[in-house]
Amino acid sequence: MKKIIIFTVSALLLGVMACSKGEAKQADIALSTIQCGMCESTIERGMSKIKGITNFDVDLKTKTGRVNFDAAVIDMAAIEKAISDLGYQANNTIADPVAYEGLAPCCKIGGMSH
Numbered sequence: 834m835k836k837i838i839i840f841t842v843s844a845l846l847l848g849v850m851a852c853s854k855g856e857a858k859q860a861d862i863a864l865s866t867i868q869c870g871m872c873e874s875t876i877e878r879g880m881s882k883i884k885g886i887t888n889f890d891v892d893l894k895t896k897t898g899r900v901n902f903d904a905a906v907i908d909m910a911a912i913e914k915a916i917s918d919l920g921y922q923a924n925n926t927i928a929d930p931v932a933y934e935g936l937a938p939c940c941k942i943g944g945m946s947h
């Protein structure tokens with residue numbers, strides 16, 4: 834009887850741990866339209882509010898975003914959509930046109946050359 838209880842408790846604990854741990858994944862996303870440091874902070878700040886994203890690092894030089902996320906909560910399509918909603922292209926997901934229009938002039942394509 835005692836053995837069964839211990840087994841049950843440890844199985845429950847394992848289940849809880851698996852749930853809170855989720856499915857940690859990392860991916861690189863091409864952010865081909867970012868222009869400046871403001872884009873970088875817009876994306877990093879915006880992505881920090883998205884559920885399931887644990888970290889988002891933008892590298893302006895390589896125009897790449899490295900995302901750490903919980904695959905049990907969010908998938909790549911939703912992540913790309915969230916970036917698009919901020920006004921930026923993510924891999925092959927083009928920027929939401931309304932969000933793009935709302936960006937500061939320096940953050941639009943070719944912005945740094947003005």
Ligand SMILES: [Cu+2]
Pocket residue numbers: 867868869870871872873939940941
């Ligand atoms: Cu910018």
